[in-house]
Amino acid sequence: MDDRFVDNSPTRRQRALYAFGYCAVGLGMLGAAVAFGALEWAAARGHGTATGDLRVERCEMRPAPRSGQMRVCLGTFREHGTGTVDDRAEANSKNAQDGQSFVVTRTLIGDYIEHDGDRASGAAMRMLFFGAVGIGGVSAGVHHARRALKS
Incomplete structure (x- = not known):
């Protein structure tokens, strides 16, 4: 059989699956x-x-997830109001010193985050960027799905 005459283009079903993949990732x-x-x-x-x-016992440098180093402070967390204590709390902090306390919030997943305007604005910018990329993926998926269903 001569391969020059075989149609290797994706089928309608394959194009629809690709479009679904774009939508799912987006x-x-x-x-x-x-x-x-x-x-x-x-x-x-x-x-x-x-x-x-968070009362700091010690701070140490650790590898950052993206690159470089991050400063992590370990110590005891004492919740305002209830007084609940966590002896193994750790949070990123640029300025905290041994023996010093600083205000943190525990998230739903158990991370401790220092109250910091720079960190809040960075989180908002990342949220907007990845949200825009996600919307782009969804719109690309919808576009490809419409094209796949027309042909």
């Missing part, structure tokens, strides 16, 4: 951006499951 990015970005943004502004003071 919706996943959009959902993750909104969920995690809003969570970090709210915690950096003082809204979360629990707000309290």
Whole structure:
């Protein structure tokens, strides 16, 4: 059989599956951006499951997720109001010193986030960027789905 005359273009069903993939990835990015970005943004502004003071025992440098190093302070968290204590709390902080306390908020997933305007604005910018990318993926999926269904 001569391969020059075989049609290797995707079928209508394959094009529809590709379009569904675009939509699924786009919706996943959009959902993750909104969920995690809003969570970090709210915690950096003082809204979360629990707000309290983190008394620093020591700070250390650790590898950052993207690149470089981040400064992590370990200590004891004491919640305002209830007095609930967590002896193994840790939070990123640029300025905290040993023995010092600073205000943090515990998120729904158990992270402690220092109240910081820079961190809040960074979370908002990441949320907007990944949300826009997610919307782009969804719109590309819809566009491809319409084209696949027309042909």
